[in-house]
Amino acid sequence: MASKLIAIVAGVGPGTGASVARKFAATYPVVLLARKPENYEDLAKEINQKGGRAIGISTDVSDSQSVKNAVEAIKKEFGADVGAAAAVFNASGGFLRKPFLELPEDVFSASLDVSAKGGFNFSQATLPLLLKGVEQKSQHPPSLIFTGATASVKSNALMASFATGKWALRALSQSLAREFGPQGVHVAHAIIDGVIDIPRTREWLKDLGAEAKLSADGIANDYWWLHTQPVTNFTWEIDLRPAIEKW
Amino acid sequence: MASKLIAIVAGVGPGTGASVARKFAATYPVVLLARKPENYEDLAKEINQKGGRAIGISTDVSDSQSVKNAVEAIKKEFGADVGAAAAVFNASGGFLRKPFLELPEDVFSASLDVSAKGGFNFSQATLPLLLKGVEQKSQHPPSLIFTGATASVKSNALMASFATGKWALRALSQSLAREFGPQGVHVAHAIIDGVIDIPRTREWLKDLGAEAKLSADGIANDYWWLHTQPVTNFTWEIDLRPAIEKW
């Protein structure tokens, strides 16, 4: 039954994650995953007040047990046979620009832990729900969408930690697209090539004008568009950047 | 004035071109370019009867003079200061699978003439209209969209003629995206990776089921989606394939 289908967003914060959650909340109950409750509490409240349905679950995507616990909590809330219409992985390991020989091992590991292992944990936890979405004949093909970056396809000097995790996540998404597409799940990867306009970046690139930064709501629209593609026309990868971006 | 903006589709035939034309005709007057009138006549009639506006112009995109003549005809029809909201290049040189040493020179040249020079001629002719669309503050950023193929990114054995033209066209689209994005024109490239479901391919892949082929209307929806992206969130490239496609 379609009404059982939910959307799950990992990596909810003030930017893309929140915009994606709001967008998908117009159609599905949404589950908000973030390590810290302060990253999802206000958003869940906002969505619930506006007539949607949202719950937040404190989750560390890099910890497989924490992700499994989140799925248990989801089943407790939505029923043991709950299916998912969408799962969006928007988490990201820290971004540290640093000469390689000064890069601490734990920073390098953290990027892999969040981007690569986090992507693995999230995919293993949500794909069974997405496959249930297929069985339950969701209106749109259930979608597993990963947020990438410029560093997913270009590994610049001083960016070894961030890029390594992001390339690994892109590899994961490509393998999953090839395995689960034929099973009816749409796996996609978005290369976000530019600065996203969020509170933290408000002062950045100001001299370039209002259109120098990506809109987080725009990214959410694009994820929704990916979600609504029919099984005959799946996109694995899109790039997204401001018109004025140099690339 | 927005009402003056038109959409131009080159390479109208029974597949993607016609679907794109119908889709954009819901919003803009459309100009249909094809070498042979039989490729656009019925479609133009259909669009006009359904309350849209369409004209067809016999055009050989590989011939710069023919493309210039088409622009003159457009200006005669829509006014000298007509702007364009969208221009879609969907023409394609013939597809001949052949051992390289048996490949006739004229077949190789024809692929380059249509895909590479055709793309050049079409872009030089339509970009001034698209830039007028920017000046005239079109609702969506004026868009120049190119149709690519698997052979745009992979050059297989026996496919030298088709792939060479398609790689050249992709190069053109990337250079134009970088030059004209900052001027407000959205240049995009779509990698169509699979068989499109059109009359000519009706019998192909039948044993794989109804979802083994790309929907031409689905491609048109995706081009429309590209067209509606705001200047803060431009996609240069998407890939499109049936969920069950091996890739």
Added chain:
Amino acid sequence: MASKLIAIVAGVGPGTGASVARKFAATYPVVLLARKPENYEDLAKEINQKGGRAIGISTDVSDSQSVKNAVEAIKKEFGADVGAAAAVFNASGGFLRKPFLELPEDVFSASLDVSAKGGFNFSQATLPLLLKGVEQKSQHPPSLIFTGATASVKSNALMASFATGKWALRALSQSLAREFGPQGVHVAHAIIDGVIDIPRTREWLKDLGAEAKLSADGIANDYWWLHTQPVTNFTWEIDLRPAIEKW
């Protein structure tokens, strides 16, 4: 008989072409192709005086008849059943940095004519000789090597004409590698990413020091290395750049 095998270099000038010709002349008689005799005359003389064997033939690679004439001249010189150990395509259409709407059609066409059609003409003319080299059991697998550039993989703004031809040439080389590798011919493509140190560029990048430019003799060494790879270990593509190059 191995002594019959020759090397053919198209696009001989003061840079890479001459270095490649000198390098291969240490082992094979070399045929130098260039449009203007002044581009090969001194080099042929130099090679012949040093104990090698070289002939030059005025050839316009963009003209298939001119290339066929060159092959006839080669057969007259070396015998009708001459085989080739190596064929190097080093020709390049002009490089014009220009806003796209100011790019003359003939400049755009010239890049395609030299890089894409020239590559086609040269390959169709030399592959039969390279296949004879396979039959005649050349010491190293007969090699067809194409010179690419940064613009073979990146199509920057204002570079549409050069990049379009170079992407097309790369596509050609990849298709040929897949078709002729199994037949024993080694097809390779080199991405030259940087300025080559030749008389014309002597004053460029001077403040960056002597190592800021690629050595043409170094490129020739790398082409020779590609040539000597055994059939079990073929490389299709290498990139080459100065250590200090930003990329």
Added chain:
Amino acid sequence: MASKLIAIVAGVGPGTGASVARKFAATYPVVLLARKPENYEDLAKEINQKGGRAIGISTDVSDSQSVKNAVEAIKKEFGADVGAAAAVFNASGGFLRKPFLELPEDVFSASLDVSAKGGFNFSQATLPLLLKGVEQKSQHPPSLIFTGATASVKSNALMASFATGKWALRALSQSLAREFGPQGVHVAHAIIDGVIDIPRTREWLKDLGAEAKLSADGIANDYWWLHTQPVTNFTWEIDLRPAIEKW
């Protein structure tokens, strides 16, 4: 002083690692790293008996302390100011073809631990020695070479664990190439696209003939060639495959 420069090979086994070690041992004292002594003992003996110099050190590249211990052992053996002419990372996490939902977490982690963290640990440990090689004016630019695979650029269905680690390693190599090239260290990445002819694969592809598999000695020759490129002509990436390989 050049005589102090050593070569370090991680991931010594019966295939590429051993061939690379033998090749570099003709010029440099070599350090052989492998987890199990049985993977390097015979080889070290062989090299020492033939007049070269080799030591083996039991090392787990995925464990940063183990790698640091190896460097301490190297300094004890060759002096505290020992420099390196070459460091080759040939270790690889297990290769398990498996439906994603049946892939054990520890298998996925192991691939990242060896390929990504192992690459990190090895690079952080050897780059200071390679930079000393630059200071000590090594004959050839000190080289850090990584062994990749088809799965470094293509992430197939059922291959998520292997590909994820390999993409991460390739990202690491690209970032390091950009950072350390300007400092005189040559960082390269080899995409091994095919089956390597080693004892374990002796029976594979037999019906395709003797040339269906990559030669490990051939790979070693190519690594040596990369090592001898001058600072004006660095290659970051090569692909290597048998001539008859389908790709």
